[in-house]
Amino acid sequence: MSMDLQRFHATFFEESREGLDAMESGLLSMEGGNHDPELINSVFRAAHSIKGGAATFGFDAVAAMTHLLETLLDEIRAGKRPLEATAIDAMLGSVDTLRALLGECETGKPADPAAVEAVKARLNAVLSGAAAPAAGAAKKTEDVPEAWQIAFTPAPSLFMSGNDPLRVLRELEALAPIEVQAKLEKLPPFAQLDPLQACIAWDLGLLGKVPRSAVTDVFSWIEDECELDIQPRALVKAEAAAPAAQAAAPAAADKPALAAVPGTGTPAAHAEAAESIRVSVDKVDALINLVGELVITQAMLKQVSGGLDPTHAERLLAGLEQLERNTRDLQEAVIGVRMLPVDAVFRRFPRLVRDLSTRLGKQVRLRTIGEGTELDKGLIEKIADPLVHLVRNSIDHGLESPEARRAAGKDETGTITLAASHQGGHIVIEVSDDGAGLNRNRILAKAAERGIQVPDNPSDAQVWDLIFAPGFSTAEAVTDLSGRGVGMDVVRRNIQALGGEVQLESASGNGTRVLIRLPLTLAILDGMTISIGEEVLILPLSHVLEALQPKDAEIGTVGVDGRVLRVRGEYLPILSLASHYGYTPREGGEPLIVVVEGDGQKIALEVDELLGQQQVVVKNIERNYRRVAGISGATILGDGRVALIVDIGSLVRSQRMPIAA
Incomplete structure (x- = not known):
């Protein structure tokens, strides 16, 4: 009886990518000096699992590559060869190529054949004991065509990571003349x-x-944010006559609720196989929606039972009450x-x-x-791009060169810290470096040059906030790695779209620290x-500091119609929610104040009545x-x-x- 193996493909691709992530992490740890035999064994097992699955499904190119990789790892773990930098470089290169080969098997998008052969050559060179061909040598022996044909399709979200297709075109034009055709x-x-x-x-x-x-x-910094096909122009012309059906490949099926595939699990998957199952994200989302409806129904029953x-x-x-x-x-x-x-992430x-x-x-x-x-999970997927942007900026423009750090009396190796913690119903992610820090005078000068309005005697926090103005940058030259500030408005906008906040702190000579505060979940x-009048609003409790009944003496005026509230010696701007949203406030009665905090700043919200606290489905x-x-x-409230x-x-x-003109 024949078995249809195609239904297991999605499982294989997902587990193989997890295996490649584990291999990459293990190889980097080995490069850092960790020669724990179990670590080497775990990398070997990951390669072995991918090889077994690829051979089972007939993905010969993946199987051939992992066979070489497995052979090299087996010799290293058996002590037959030392763990050298050339071997680690070759294995890391094979991880990148395997990702491309898996993409070819899954979507039909061809991997670069020259890159595949180059990686195979490096692995074989290490196995044979010869010096692995260096990048420079590869360039000399590369058969360079007269021209290249490039199909470049940016992902819709490309701008949101601070990248720009026109920068790509300018960089290509710096290499050689280009023909450009926009596809609209x-x-x-x-x-x-x-x-x-x-x-x-x-089409380029x-x-x-x-x-x-x-x-x-x-394209190295946007390869995950675009569809890219680079072919020698002569090859493109030759292939144009081939039937389109030969180039087409069936797209991968939608991810099902995944079953186990023998021989394809990663080390982590093997260890936890008895304790976990794979479930489609759509099924989990449907379950959360049903629980949300249950919460609404329960609130409705509670309101009815009050009478x-x-x-x-x-x-x-x-x-x-038990319900x-x-x-x-x-729900939790x-x-x-x-x-x-x-x-x-x-x-x-x-x-x-x-x-x-x-x-x-x-040195980092x-x-x-x-x-x-x-x-x-939804937040994790969307927070990755802003974090990548911040880390790139820290390395490129935050950390000094080894010579500059040595002259400043610092360790030549700079440190970038990624930290995450739970704080008061939020998760806080920190990206910090111990570099030169932000230059206050340069930021103010750039603001004056662009006509950006700045308050008199601005605090450091107000100066740092200028960086989030659209397109603001103090970089002397634009590179493919945006200067600190370029794209920071996009970073803030992305975080705010997730219901989060961004704060920036810096000290000259002591580095920069970016704090991202996010809700734990977007569901509830x-x-x-x-x-306010006849309308009901919900204030997220995580932002609420206190509620109070102000006295007339505690309220002052600023300018023409501005008002401030004095709370324990601190003056907070008062915002009437009725005026802000265009509601009709309730006549008579004393308004209440709810003090809230967002983006590191407090304001006083004027409301008609506090109705209580409750959990709500967003x-x-x-x-x-x-x-x-x-x-x-x-x-949806309990009364519908x-x-x-x-x-x-x-x-x-x-x-x-x-802050922007």
Whole structure:
């Protein structure tokens, strides 16, 4: 009886990529001096598992590459050859190539055949005892064509990571003359155009004898954010006559609820096979939505039961209280299913730091803290790009060269710290370096040059905040690695879209520290329910500091119509939510003040009444209606009404002086 193995492909690809991540992490640890035999064994087992699965499914190119890799690792772990830098370099190169080969098997997008052969040659050279061909030697022997044909399709999110397709075109033009043809098929009508999304693809002709490595270097920092096909122009013309069906490959099936595949598990998967299962993310999301509806139903029952006579409905009320406790426990358990350790993001940075520091001639030490801190999977996927941008900036512009550090009396090796921790219902991620720090005078000079409004005698925090102005940069020259500040507005915007905040601290000569504060989950939050006239709003409880009834003597005026509240010697701007949202306030009665904090700044919100605290299910208002300024989402109350959730960060920023002209 024949078996259809194609249904196991998705499992193989997912587990193989996990195995490659484990291999890369292990090889970097070995390069750092960790020669623990178990570490070497774990890298070997990962390669062996990928090889076995690839052979089973008929992915011969993957099997052949992992066979060489497995042979080299087997000799190292058996003590037949020393663990040398050339071997580690060759094995790290094979990890990159295996990722490309897996992509070819999964989507049909061909891997670079020259790169595959070059990696095989390096592995064979190490196995035979010959010197592995260096990068420079490879360039000399490379058969360079007369021209290249490049199909470049940026991902829609390319701008959000601080990158720009036009920079890519300029860098290609610096290598040789180029032909440029824009592909506008995906460009929407002007009224629907989103300036933050990349919609244009490009067909490019690079007219010159340029090594492939120089071409791929141009795309090295966006290779995960685009579809890219680089072919010699003569080869492209020859292939044009081939039937399209020969080039097409079936796309991978949607990820199912994954079953185990014999022989393809990673070391971690083998260790935890008896304790874990793979479940489609869509199924988990559906479960969370159902629990959210249960929370709404429970709140509805609680509200209805408030009018019952306790003496006649004692058992019913007791049951409703038990239902409330069980609902909260169930909700926390289900949300926990979506929680992943931030190590899922952190583990990509050792390789990034290694490659970038080598390229820039800097010595960099990466320190990670709190890798086990858990965060919602949806947040983890979206926080990666901002963190990559911050780490690149720290290496390129934050840390000094070894000579400059030595002259300043510092260790020649700079340190970048990635830390994660739970603080007051939030997760806080820190990216810091011990470099030169931000230059206050240069930032102020750049602000004056651009006509940006700056308060008199600004504090350091106000000066650092200028960096988040769109396009702000103090870099003397633009490189493919954005100067500190270029793209920082995008970083802040991405974090704010997740309901988070960004703070920046710096001290001259002592480095820079960026703090990102995020909610633990986007699904459910604890809120304070308030009313303004006939409307009900939700304030996220994590932002609320206190509520009070102010006295007339504690309220002062600023300017024409501005008001401030004095709270224990501190003056806070007062914002009337009725005026801000255009509601009609309740007549009569004394207004209340709720002090909230966002983006490191406090403001006083004027409301009509405090209704209480409750857990609410967050619904995406932008997806179901449209984006509303000052509103982060909506929820359904126990009586069936819709209540809007206030975006505290947006309100705080509306009270600041504009920082961009």
